Amino acid sequence: MVLELAVSSTSGCRSELANQVSLIRNRFRTFTESGVVTRFAFEDRIEKLKGQQNFHLGNVNGITSSLLFGFGSALFIRGGLITSLEFYTYGEVWPSEFTDVKLELDDAGFAGESK
Numbered sequence: 707m708v709l710e711l712a713v714s715s716t717s718g719c720r721s722e723l724a725n726q727v728s729l730i731r732n733r734f735r736t737f738t739e740s741g742v743v744t745r746f747a748f749e750d751r752i753e754k755l756k757g758q759q760n761f762h763l764g765n766v767n768g769i770t771s772s773l774l775f776g777f778g779s780a781l782f783i784r785g786g787l788i789t790s791l792e793f794y795t796y797g798e799v800w801p802s803e804f805t806d807v808k809l810e811l812d813d814a815g816f817a818g819e820s821k
Contacts, residue, residue: 709791711811712766712781719755726752726788741777741794754786768793769808772801 709730713723732747763781770776775796782790793800 708766708779708793708809709781709788711809712763712779712791714811719757722753722755723783723788730788737800739799740797741792741800743790743792745790746788748787752787755783756786759786760784765812767810767812769810770801770804771806772804773798 709727710724713720713727726748729749729752730746731749734745734747736743736745761783763783764778766779766781768777768779773795775798777793777795780792780794781788782792
């Protein structure tokens with residue numbers, strides 16, 4: 707759900723990223739004290755983005771009663787492929803479970819080139 711929302715507002719490469727999301731084969735999650743990182747593996751027939759190969763999007767935020775300040779996200783694209791999605795808190799401990807979550811698309815969210 708977050709992946710689809712994040713790529714839905716990505717102009718220029720929206721359909722290519724949406725296609726990559728549909729081809730995710732495996733997800734590997736690592737929990738930290740203040741968030742979670744999910745790394746992705748794809749089917750062999752995945753098509754990489756042309757042009758800008760390395761960038762990140764931070765356009766999806768979450769509100770939940772489990773966190774006072776909510777949470778943010780960053781979707782990383784490396785070598786033309788979606789590689790990982792990170793969720794992070796704003797100084798709070800990541801909860802073991804959420805009772806409710808509301809996602810918001812922030813059109814002014816950060817997007818930038820990554821090395």
